[in-house]
Amino acid sequence: xxxxxxxxxxxxxxxxxxxxxxxxxxxxxxxxxxxxxxxxxxxxxxxxxxxxxxxxxxxxxxxxxxxxxxxxxxxxxxxxxxxxxxxxxxxxxxxxxxxxxxxxxxxxxxxxxx
Numbered sequence: 001x002x003x004x005x006x007x008x009x010x011x012x013x014x015x016x017x018x019x020x021x022x023x024x025x026x027x028x029x030x031x032x033x034x035x036x037x038x039x040x041x042x043x044x045x046x047x048x049x050x051x052x053x054x055x056x057x058x059x060x061x062x063x064x065x066x067x068x069x070x071x072x073x074x075x076x077x078x079x080x081x082x083x084x085x086x087x088x089x090x091x092x093x094x095x096x097x098x099x100x101x102x103x104x105x106x107x108x109x110x111x112x113x114x
Contacts, residue, residue: 019073021046021055025095028106029057035105057095058083059102071098 021029026046033044040062049056049072056072070083078098080089092098096108 019076021057021073021095028096029099032099032103032106036103039103039105041103041105069102071095 029044029046033041041059042062043060045058045067046055047058048054054072056070058067059069059071060066061068064084067083069089070081072079072081074091076093078092078095080092080098080101081087082089090098090101092101096106100106100108
């Protein structure tokens with residue numbers, strides 16, 4: 001018996017992929033922040049976006065009291081945004097590369113693949 005598209009319920013078993021900030025990402029973020037203190041990195045925070053409920057990372061630099069950068073997962077990639085100007089700076093395959101684009105203070109390859 002062949003199935004037709006109309007046979008599938010709208011509440012299917014397909015779960016949309018939503019990456020999140022894992023413990024290994026948090027650990028790397030803290031090491032990156034410590035290493036970048038001399039290069040103007042001040043603070044970082046993992047929080048939830050109020051609109052999407054997805055986790056995101058805010059990064060503060062010495063020059064400004066407001067968060068300067070926003071890093072968030074999107075599908076299987078990480079998006080880096082200039083938070084002050086609301087301008088997308090790039091899309092990266094991993095969190096390390098996104099943070100490296102802000103300040104290259106640690107060698108790449110420190111986080112195991114997701």
